[in-house]
Amino acid sequence: MVNKFFATPEAALADVPDGATVMIGGFGNAGMPAKLIDCLIAQGATDLTVVNNNAGNADTGLAALIGAGRVRKILCSFPRQADSWHFDKLYRSGKLELELVPQGTLAERIRAAGAGIGGFFTPTAFGTRLAEGKETRRINGRDYVFELPIHADYALIKADRADRWGNLSYRKTARNFGPIMAAAAKCTVVQVRETVELGELDPELVVTPGIFVKRVVKLH
Amino acid sequence: MKKIDRKQMAARVAQDIPEGAYVNLGIGLPTLVADCLPKGREIILHSENGVLGIGPRPAQGEEDEDLINAGKEPVTLLAGGSYFHHADSFGMIRGQHLDFCVLGAFQVSAAGDLANWHTGAADAIPAVGGAMDLAVGAKQVLVMMEHLTKDGKSKIVERCSYPLTGARCVNRVYTDLAVIDIKADGLHLVEILADISFDELQRLNGVALKYKAAA
Numbered sequence: 001m002v003n004k005f006f007a008t009p010e011a012a013l014a015d016v017p018d019g020a021t022v023m024i025g026g027f028g029n030a031g032m033p034a035k036l037i038d039c040l041i042a043q044g045a046t047d048l049t050v051v052n053n054n055a056g057n058a059d060t061g062l063a064a065l066i067g068a069g070r071v072r073k074i075l076c077s078f079p080r081q082a083d084s085w086h087f088d089k090l091y092r093s094g095k096l097e098l099e100l101v102p103q104g105t106l107a108e109r110i111r112a113a114g115a116g117i118g119g120f121f122t123p124t125a126f127g128t129r130l131a132e133g134k135e136t137r138r139i140n141g142r143d144y145v146f147e148l149p150i151h152a153d154y155a156l157i158k159a160d161r162a163d164r165w166g167n168l169s170y171r172k173t174a175r176n177f178g179p180i181m182a183a184a185a186k187c188t189v190v191q192v193r194e195t196v197e198l199g200e201l202d203p204e205l206v207v208t209p210g211i212f213v214k215r216v217v218k219l220h
Numbered sequence: 221m222k223k224i225d226r227k228q229m230a231a232r233v234a235q236d237i238p239e240g241a242y243v244n245l246g247i248g249l250p251t252l253v254a255d256c257l258p259k260g261r262e263i264i265l266h267s268e269n270g271v272l273g274i275g276p277r278p279a280q281g282e283e284d285e286d287l288i289n290a291g292k293e294p295v296t297l298l299a300g301g302s303y304f305h306h307a308d309s310f311g312m313i314r315g316q317h318l319d320f321c322v323l324g325a326f327q328v329s330a331a332g333d334l335a336n337w338h339t340g341a342a343d344a345i346p347a348v349g350g351a352m353d354l355a356v357g358a359k360q361v362l363v364m365m366e367h368l369t370k371d372g373k374s375k376i377v378e379r380c381s382y383p384l385t386g387a388r389c390v391n392r393v394y395t396d397l398a399v400i401d402i403k404a405d406g407l408h409l410v411e412i413l414a415d416i417s418f419d420e421l422q423r424l425n426g427v428a429l430k431y432k433a434a435a
Contacts, residue, residue, distance in 0.1 A: 027269045027306075028292040029285055053306075080347035088345060100346050103268060104310030104353030111307035123356040124314060127387035129338075130348065172286040172303055173269050179305040207305075 004166040004216045005195060009039035012189045012215040016040060016154055019072075021049040023110065023150075023181040024062055025157035028054070031174035033158040033191040035219045037061045040156065046070045051110070051150055053103065053177065055079035055087035063087070071096060075150060077103035102130060105147055107180060113149035114183025114212070121146055155185030159208065162192040163199075166213030167206045175207065182212040189215045222415040223367075223396040231256040232413060233322055233364055233394050237263055241319040242312075244268070244354060247291040250322035250364050266318060268350040270309045273301025290350065313350070313357035321358035323351065325365045325390075327380045330427045332390040332402040334363065335382035348385075355386030367395035367424065374426045376400065376407070397421055406430060 006012040013036065016022070022040070026032030041064055050071050055078075056063025065071060067086035079087050079098060090096035101109065102124050112120055121144035125131045135146035157178040160171040168190060170178055182188045195218045224232070230252035237243055237257060244266045245253050254274070257263050265274040267289040274289060275296035283294035297303075312318060327335040334355050337348045355361060365375055376393060392410070393400045398421055399410040409431040412421060422429055 027290075028288060030269070030288050030292075031286070078347040078349040080345040084345075091345060092343075098346075100348060102348050102352040103306075103350040104314055104357075107306035107310050108314075122314065124353045126356070128352060128384045130352065170303070172284065172297075173267075173271050173288055174286040175303055175305050176270050177306050180307045 003164045004210070004213060005164050006215050006217050009036055009191070009217045009219065010043070012036075012217050013039050013043050016043060016045040018045055019047045020045060020153040021051065021151070023051040023152040023155040023157075023177070023185055025155065025177045025181050026052065027173070027176040028057070030172070031158050031170075031176045031178055032061050033156045034061045036156040036189060036191045036217070037065055041065055041068055041070065047072045049073045049075070051075045051106075051152060051181075053077055053106065054081065055084050057081055058083045059086070066090060066096065069095075073097040073099065075099045075101055075106065077101055077106050100130065106150075107177070109147055109150040110177065110184045111180045113151040114180060117149060119146055119148045150184065152181070152185040153187065155181040155188040156191070157181055157188065158191045160192065161194045161196055161201060162190060162213070162216045163196050163201055163210070164216075165198060166190070166210030166216055167201050168192070168208035168210075168213060169201055169205060170207050179208045182208045187214045188212055189217070191217055191219045193220070194218065221420070224413045225396070226252060227256070228413070229364060229394055229396055232399065233362060234258065236362075237261070237320060239263070242266055242272070242317065244313065244318050244321040244358065246321065246323040246351070246354065248324045250324060251291060253322055253364070266309075266312065267295070268306075268309055268313070270304050270306055271295070271297065271301065272304075273298040275301070310350070310353050313353045316357060316359055318358040320360045320362055321354040322362045322364055323354060325363045325375065326382050327375050327377050328363050328365075328390050328393050328402070329377055329380045330402070330407055332388045333380050334361070334385045334390050335380040336385045338383045340382050351385050355389045360391045361389050363390050363393045365393070365395060367397040374424060376425055376427055378427055397424070400429065
């Protein structure tokens with residue numbers, strides 16, 4: 001019997017090794033898998049590369065992971081916020097590497113990884129300093145920049161409902177990076193509000209099919 | 221000289237957004253445009269984090285932390301609205317499906333180059349968000365900004381001194397002084413909004429303005 005339900009977040013994250021690349025879903029607090037992040041901090045894995053749109057807010061979630069010194073490198077589009085002090089401090093002291101990626105390029109690089117694409121040409125950032133050193137090409141009169149996929153060892157995401165096959169539905173704008181990160185990681189761990197029996201999720205409304213999901217934990 | 225205020229700027233931008241348009245409003249000043257859209261015009265607002273059909277701000281106490289815009293402010297959804305993931309959201313942007321985006325700016329050049337993400341300061345922490353995608357993706361890129369810096373320098377310049385967000389991407393600029401189109405042959409004054417003469421505007425703007433008075 002296929003059963004992707006895990007009883008605890010500790011069990012679902014026990015094997016995250018030092019040096020792993022971890023995608024973390026969410027845009028602001030919407031879709032941020034806060035309890036999984038807390039559990040990752042307690043689990044102790046370090047020297048992590050993290051992929052998220054931001055670099056954490058205040059003292060919780062991703063900001064706490066960064067503040068605990070567990071992150072070696074972060075790929076994101078918008079690290080600087082009024083309350084990103086943990087990131088700011090470590091970045092300025094040279095202890096945290098930043099790869100700044102335009103938001104749409106970040107999303108598409110994640111999508112490309114999950115879809116088996118080896119790279120793509122995007123018009124975004126052409127002629128700017130974020131394209132410096134990158135391959136460019138003019139296609140039908142328009143200039144493009146070559147970008148590589150971003151793969152991950154783990155994705156930690158938040159969804160609304162899941163069944164034991166790992167099929168997921170989301171809630172409102174909390175969907176954001178969830179579906180594409182789920183596909184881009186070798187092991188996707190999902191924090192959900194509710195678990196349901198097989199067949200309860202309308203198959204027409206499953207957003208992330210279970211093939212992209214390895215582990216599901218019900219957390220409030 | 222009496223400049224127009226932020227609300228009047230937003231109303232002037234809103235006036236140019238037609239029925240049926242799909243529009244992304246940037247964070248900050250452009251967000252004000254939402255409140256000024258003419259009643260009765262059906263305009264569909266997009267936000268980068270994955271939502272089309274944004275409605276008014278929720279009443280106090282009615283906020284839903286799962287329903288926010290790209291500025292991470294609580295919003296509501298209109299009937300007919302939809303949610304989608306980030307790659308689809310930026311596909312809409314990059315794929316030129318949005319009719320308009322309205323962005324703030326530090327500088328806009330006479331060629332339509334946009335600088336709005338980085339001041340170039342060596343110790344600044346860079347952050348770009350979706351600005352570069354919107355700059356290349358929307359069919360019409362509208363900029364909304366104060367015309368002058370705090371020390372009176374024009375933010376419309378021959379060449380941007382700040383790092384670019386996008387090259388040759390801005391179509392029209394709305395300021396607290398004027399509306400200016402950016403075309404292949406340079407800047408065209410569309411309308412003066414402040415209590416100011418053309419000659420005075422030209423002096424403040426620095427870069428040459430073409431102006432054909434309405435017949």
